[in-house]
Amino acid sequence: MITAEALTKVYRAGRSGPHRAVDAISFTAEPGRVTGFLGPNGAGKTTTMRLAMGLDRPTSGSITVNGLPVGRHAAPLRQVGAVLDAGATHPGRTGRQHLRVLASTHGIARRRVDEVIEMTGLGSVADRRVKGYSLGMNQRLGIGAALLGDPATLIFDEPVNGLDPEGVRWVRQLARQLAAEGRTVLLSSHLMSEMSQTADHLIVLGRGRILADMPLADFIDAAGGTRVLVRSEDATELMTALSAEDVTVTAHDAETFEVVGLDARTIGRRAREISAALHELTPLRTSLEESYLRLTHDAVEHRSGGLTPSKPAAASPGATNAAGTVPALTSPALTGPATADRTAEQDGEH
Amino acid sequence: MTPETSAAAQNPRLNTANGTAPRPTRRQHDVDPTLKGLSLLRVLSSELQKILTMRAAWWLGVGALLLVLLFAWISAISLSSMLRWQQEDPLSAPPERVMRDMALETPLTGLAFAAILVGCIGVIAITSEHATGSLRSSLAAVPRRTLLYTAKGLAVALVLGVLTAVLILGILLIAVPTAATHGLAPDLTAGETWHRLITHWVGVVLAGLIGFGLGAVLRSTAGGIVTLAILLFVLPMSLEILLAMAGDSALIETLHRWQFANLMTSFTVPDPQLSDQMSTLTAGLGMVAWTAAATVAGGLLFRRRDA
Known part of the structure; x- marks a missing residue:
């Protein structure tokens, strides 16, 4: 178990003065589940993990692993294993020498x-010097080092970086x-696809503070809830019939619209009441990526400039709704900074 | 007592926060308390493996050996020349006692130059971990920094101790047979001979440990090596020049007297009268003070800094 209490880390070096990388965060990562640690670049994830491993010292507050600061355990490798940096090896040693x-x-x-060498699939390269390793091999070596002591707690910082699809699946499993x-x-x-398949619980950081600490499903529901895609030749009548205070209806084209605030069963009943012909009624779950981007919108420190479309957006069918204001694949609730990156991924995270 | 608190009293695992069903119980992986943990000997063994698996350390060791062998060989040639001179002009040549001292002392001077290479091993033993990032792996395994630093320092001392012994042995293998052919073989059972050998050995190991301390302070291989070279070579020469220019300056004289290279010279000479009247013990303590200053400062910073 990892427990942080009012954990704060302020870096004093730098021209811009003190930088509060982690700001009085408290959380618990419990045994028996995968706790996902999310946040934009500079949110404080790696700093928190470094503090947990004793690589950095907290400015105030505390973080313990299995009840004690990591340095006070008699056998730290048996309590916690960590992959914080794939390059944390001496390039002149072989993988086997590093682990020994x-x-x-x-x-x-x-x-x-x-055993660990075989487990990580490094058997054929274990006696090669680490400087000849690819990023993926280094990542596997780091995971092997973390598993050496068969520890009760594992901390993985971006463990799938550089891994091939088989390696990504291996890390997930x-x-x-x-x-x-x-x-x-x-x-x-x-x-996000990896996180949504791996984590049970999420802790989301932004600018050194905790933005969310909840089960994955609750996080997705809290961020966007369920939307329903409706296709009907009587779309206008049905949209009017569905209108209510807590219901958002967004038109895609003459026959297609999206409803937030009502479930498919209710929409189906209402359609029957007004004798509207339905051709499609599809519940759409908000993806983890959408939920994450929405939550961290204001906590992004390093924002990219966005993409310049080569063609006008209107060239895409359904790019505007009936009111002509909301992009088709962007729910009114989702106004994150990376819309251009996100639209094509809309259905990819389910 | 409410039903919830009553239930909680009977079953402490029951979550009564909202009066609902207990939370699902999760398996918990328990660490076997009988398994081995950290100890100085285990960490020392790990640190020894680290040094012995560093190619740069081997290259430096081989370089130091070649350097002292070269010095011993040149000394042997020099000794032969002096003996010829003694035969040709017995009055102006040095007396036999001095020649006998030179038969061992001159070859050993190579150690003073090898000390920089030995010191480099001390430097890279710690700076290579900073440079490559492997320090993070080391600290993940051994988060107790004082333990890690102590074990690393001991490992450096052990490796340098063995290396310096090999260097001295190499010197003896050239110097003793050469001197013996001229009837000047040092008496290997004499206390004076052992004094020379042991003090040279100690001096080189301490220079290496200063390198280790400088590496810990500066966290830079280049910085550590340059600073060590300044301490062993540049500072003595600079102070010599300053002393010649301002001979009556008490400050410069004191600095010159207590700089590491001068202390090492005083320490290794068996006759205190030949070593500027500083006793072996005083010189030795001075060298230990230099070493302690570097290694303790390095240790304090190693403990305090973020990795």
Whole structure:
């Protein structure tokens, strides 16, 4: 279990004066589940993980792993393993030498080193110097080092960076398996598809503060709820019939519109009441990415300039609604900064 | 007592916060308390492996060995020349006792130059971890920084101790047979001989540990090596020049007297009268003070800084 209480880290170096990387955050990452750590660049995720591992010292507050600061455990490698930086190895050593050096600190048998090498799929390159490793191999070596002590808690910072699809799936399954074995897994990733498939619980950071701390499903529901796509030849009548104070209706084209605030069953009943012909009634869940972007909209420190479309947006069918104001694939609730990046991904995160 | 509090009293795992059903119980992975943990010996073993798996350390060690062997060989040639001179002009040549001292002392001077290479091993033992980022892996395994730093320092001392012993052995393998052919073989059972060998050994190891401390303070390989070179070579020469220019300056004389290279010279000479009247013990303590200053400062910063 990882417990942070009023954890604060202020970096004093730099021309712009003190930088509050982590600002009085409190959270608990519990055993038996994968806790996803999300946030824009500079939100404080890596700093928090470094504080948990004792690499940085908190300015105030505390963070403990399994009840104690990591430095006070008699056998730290057996309590917590971490992948914070794929390059945290000496390039002149072989992968096996790197793992043996770490294993020696806790009297871990060489047999376990060999096991971990096989587990991470590095068997064929274990005796090659690390400087010849690809990013993916380095990532696997880092994961191997984290698993050496068979620890109760694992901290993975962007563990799938540089991994091939097989490696990505392996990390996902590994994280799920480790959590199923009753271990605490704290995992950060910018890949929302991975996070939505791996995490049970989410902690979202923005500008060093916690923006959300809740189960994944609740996070998605809280951010956008369920939308329903409706296609009907009597669209105008049906949209009027569905209008209510808490209901948002957005037209896509003459026959298609989207409803937020009513479920499919209610819409179907209303259509029957007014004898409207329905051709489609599809519940659409808000993706994790949409929910995340909406929540962190105001907490993004490093914002990209966006893409300049080569053609006018109106060239795409359904780009405007009946009112001519809202882009078709952007719900009124979703006004994040990266609309251009997001529209094509609309259905990719379900 | 409410039903919730009553239930909670009976079952402490029951979540009664909202009076609903208990939270689903999760498996918890327990750490086996009988498994081995950190100890100085284990961390020392790890640190020894780190140094021994660094190619740069081996290259520096081989370089130091070649350097002292070269010095010993040149010394052997020099000794032969002096003996010829003694045969040709016995009155102006140095007395036999001095020649016998030179038969061992001159080859050992190579160690003073090898000290910079040995010191480089001390520097890179710690700066390579900063430069490559492997310090983060080390601290993940050994978050107790004082333990890690102590073990690293001990590992450096052990490796440099063995290396310096090998260097001295190499020197002896050239110097002793050469001197023996001229009837000047040093008495290897004499206290004076052992004094020379041991003090040279200690001096080189301490120079290496100063390198280690400088590396910890500066966290830069280039910075550590340059600073060590300044301490071992540039500072003594600069102070010599200043002393020659302003001979009556007490400050410069004191600085010159207590700089590391001068202390090492005083420390290694068995006869205190030849070493500017500083006793072996005083010189030795001065060298230990230099070493302690570098390593303790490095240790304090290593403990305090973010990795």
